[in-house]
Every structure is written in C-alpha cells, then in structure tokens.
Amino acid sequence: MEIKDVVFVYRLSSPELLAWHSRHHSHDSDEYELHFFLGGEGRFERDRDRFVLSQGRLFFSPPGERHAIRPEAESTPVSYYALLFTPASEDPLRGILDDDLFRQAFPRDGGARQRLLFEDCKNGFAHPHPARRQAAAHLLQAFLWELAAEISPGDKPAPWSRQRRISRDRPEDYNVHISRAIRLFEQHLRERISMEAVADSLDISREHLTRLFTQHLGVSPLQYYRRLRMDVATSLLLDTTLSIKEIAWELGYQNPFHFSRSFRRYAQMSPRTYRQQYYRQNPTGYDTRMVKPPEGSRSRGFGDLPGKGDDPPRQR
Template identity: 60%
Template sequence: MGIRDVVFVYRLASPELIRWHSRRHTHGEDEYELHYFLGGEGHFETERHRCIISHGALLFSHPGELHAIRPGDIRRPVSYYAVLFHVPRESPLRSVVESRPFRNSFPRMAGSRHRLLFENLKTGHVHRTLARRHAADHMLYSFLWELSAETETDGAGNRDDYNVHIARAIRLFEENLNRGTTIAGVAKALGITQAHLTRLFSDHFGVSPLQYYRRMRMDVAASMLLDTTRSIKEVSWELGYSNPFHFSRSFRQYADMSPQEYRQQYYRNNPTRYATRLVSVGDHPSRS
C-alpha cells in the first residue's frame, strides 16, 4: 500500500482552480481516495450519493467510481485535503476497503480532529527522504485500520467530539492567517483563559494552540505554492509576512526544505499534477 498523491486546496475560489478541482473524474485500478473537508459550501457527488460539504466531513471513493466536488457560493469557498492511494490485491487491507460496511460508513463526521494527520500525510509524502515518505504511507495504513475498527464498533469513533472552543479558535486562526494573531487574544475572544485553551489543544491534538496556528499557516502556504503561480515573495506577503526571508525560514522548519525546494520536489514527483483520469459529463468511467 502506498500514497500516490496528497493535495490540500485552500479556499477554492478562482475560476481556473474551480474548473480543475470540480471536474468529474475517476481513478484507476487499485486506487482509492479520501477527501477531508475543512469547510465551505458545496456538494460532493459520486455515482451513488450527493453529500453536502460540511466542516469535518470525511468521504471515500473506490477504484473506477465517478466523483466530483461541486463548489457552491464562492463567498464561502471550499477547503479540503484529498489523499489518493493504492491498495494492491495481496494487501490485508484490500478486503477492508472493498467491504460493504466500510464503504457504507461514509460520509463520516470527524470535526477538526484529523487535520494534523492529513497535514502530516501531505508533508511526509513530498519529503525528500525515502524514510519520511514511507512513514507517511504507514501513517495512512494505520489510519485506515482505525477507520475499519470504528466501523466494527458501530461507528463509535465517528462522533464530532471536538470542543466548541476549539472550533471557534480554529475559525479565528483561519480569519487571521494573513494578519497574525496571539494566543492571548484568541483566548480573550473566546472568554476563556490562555491556560484553558492550551490544555484543550494539547488534549485534542497533542500540540499547543500556537503550534497549531503556525502549522495551519504553513499548510496554506504550501497550498499556494502548488496551486498558484505566485512567487515566494507574493506568498509571504499574502500570509502577512513583511520579510520573505522570515517566511522562508518558517517554511523550512515546517517542511524541512525551502519554499522553492518544496515546489520543485512536488512537481518532480508529480509531473502531471494529480493522478486522475478525466471523464466528460455524461460519460461512463472506464473499467479497464
């Protein structure tokens, strides 16, 4: 089993990106896909279902299944992760992802609790070292078995168990990505102490609020580097950095490579961008 590609799309709004990411498409034999939505307005369509996109929705597509993201009001742009992976027939996981109970357990409502996992999958997959890429593969492998275990326990792990203060804090982080913020200011806006906010993030995510905010900011930077033609300097300004060198230093701490190296590494590993087979409206997906 291995990851073929990981994409993070932040605020899907430009006409060019909407055309690309909302196309109807399918994947090849042995290829499966997880979509994890962070918010926005729209629908996720498959051959079997049409699901409303909502915060924390986790969806699954199997080989040959026609699917598409249909953005709604562009004033509420969609943000999401997509992980394309292959599971060979000889893998013990194959019977899990092919089982009817597993497929029927989606969509699942996961809240914010998987965001760092998907971020780690993305950064690990494009890392320059083979060990980090293998680690990302095993992280996904473990996650899929956890999803299977939740299915066997009647979906006990599906409940959206993130705290309301965490949800509001993340929203404030998102609203201030290009202006900067302080944890003390967020805690004050929520009406709780900074210590309480820190404890909530530590309990749910294993990181402090400041670490979560910084990683969110760099995750958005990575999306801009891959999904736009902005220069490094333009990306840094977009995220509120007055000094591009400060931005590059922060990004290197996040991805273990410079912004330019990150962009080059991704396209070197994924020369055709996302590994999909396009299907025109009205066409039937090829099963060959």
C-alpha cells in the same frame, strides 16, 4: 501501502482550479481516494448520490467510482485535502476497503485531529527522503485500520449513520473553545493574532486554552496556528503561480526570508524546493489545472470535465 498523491486546496475559487477539481472522474483498479473537507459550501457527488459538504466531513472513493466536488457559493469557497493511495496487493486491508460495508459507512465526520493527520501525510509525501514518505504511508495505514475497526464485517450498514463521528475524535475534542479558537485562526491567516487575544475572545485564560489544545489535539494553540498558516502556504505553492515573495506577503510576512525560515522548520525544506519536488514527481498531472505550470513539469489533459453526459444526482 503507497501514497500516490496528496493535495491541500485552500479556498477553491479560480476558474482553472474549479475546472480541475469539479470534473467527474474515477481512479484505476488499485487506486483509492479520501477527501477531507475543512469548510465551504458545496456538495460531493458519488455516482448518482450527492452529499452536502460540511466542516470535518470525510469521503471515501474506491476504484472505478465516479465522483466530483461541486462548489456552490463564491463567498464561501471550499477547502479540503485529497489523498490518493494504493494498498499492497497482499495487504489484508485491501479486502476491507473493497467491502461494500466500508464504502456505505461514508461520509463520516471528523475534526481537528484528522486535519493534522492529513497535513502530516501531505508533508511526508512531499519530502524527498524515502523514510519520510514511508512514515506518512504508515500514518495513513493506521488511520484506515482504525476506521475499519469501527466498521466490523459483522455489522449491518443500517445502524451506521452518515453523520457518525470518527472515534479518534472523542466528543470532548469538539470543545466549543477549541472550535472557536480554530475559527479565529482561520480568520487571521494574513493578519496575525496573539494567543492572548484568542484567549480573551473566548473569555478564558491563555493557560486554559493551551491545556485544551494540548490535551485534545496534542499540540499547543500556537503550534496549531503556525501549522495552519504553513499548510495554507503549501496550497499557494501548488495551486498558484505566485512567487515565494508574493506568498509571504499573502500570509502577512513582511520579510520573505522570515517566511522561508518558518516554512523550512515546518516542511524540512525550502518553499522553492517543496514546489519543485512536488512537480518533479507530478504523479497525477496535477499541474494541468494551472494557467502556467512550473517549468519542467509534465502536462496531461483535463480529461473528463463536468457537464455533458452526467446523470442527474440524488440528493442526500
């Protein structure tokens, strides 16, 4: 298993980003892609089908399948992960991924656990150490096998609702308190909020809030909040030309050195190294979506931009 590229797009809004991410495109014969959406209004187009985006929705695109993301409201921009990967030629997982039954089981609905998994894959992919990158690939492989276990070859496609939840997120993982707490975290990325304030807003104790997050997500609410802020920082590093100082200010850090220390604890490298490391690899020419790519990065054309020649999609 090889992860070819991972990006996290936070609040897709700039014209350059919209042009890149809204294009209809497909991937090579051995490249598969997952999209995991955190929020925003829009649709995902797959060949001639289209699907409404919602929080936690997961899409799978096999090789050769044309797909595109179509944001629809400037007031509610789309945020999501995109993960491009190639299984080894001898990996039995490849046969499952190529099965129509697997494709027809998407989209599927996940939750906070899946966000953490995509975040870990993103950080592992960006790390310069080969062992970290391999660990991320194994995380992805395990996740795909779990999905495959839910869609056995003996099952028929019909009983599988497109609204079906991923089994790793048990029903209790959708506890209303966790959902509301995460919403508060997302609303306070620039202006910090204490865990006491979150618990008070939910009318529960901080101890109960901590117990819920630890039991269902494996991290404390403070850890989740910090990881979410740093995850947004990685998007700003790759999706904008903001300086490190400007990104620190965007996330409410008055001292950029404090931001850099927090980021280093999160990603095991400095913000500057993270940005340089990604664009040094630049596996898919992703830098072409920016007005001014970082110095030394490779540039490739936008390719198949949306518009001319697109077939009218079918609504689902």
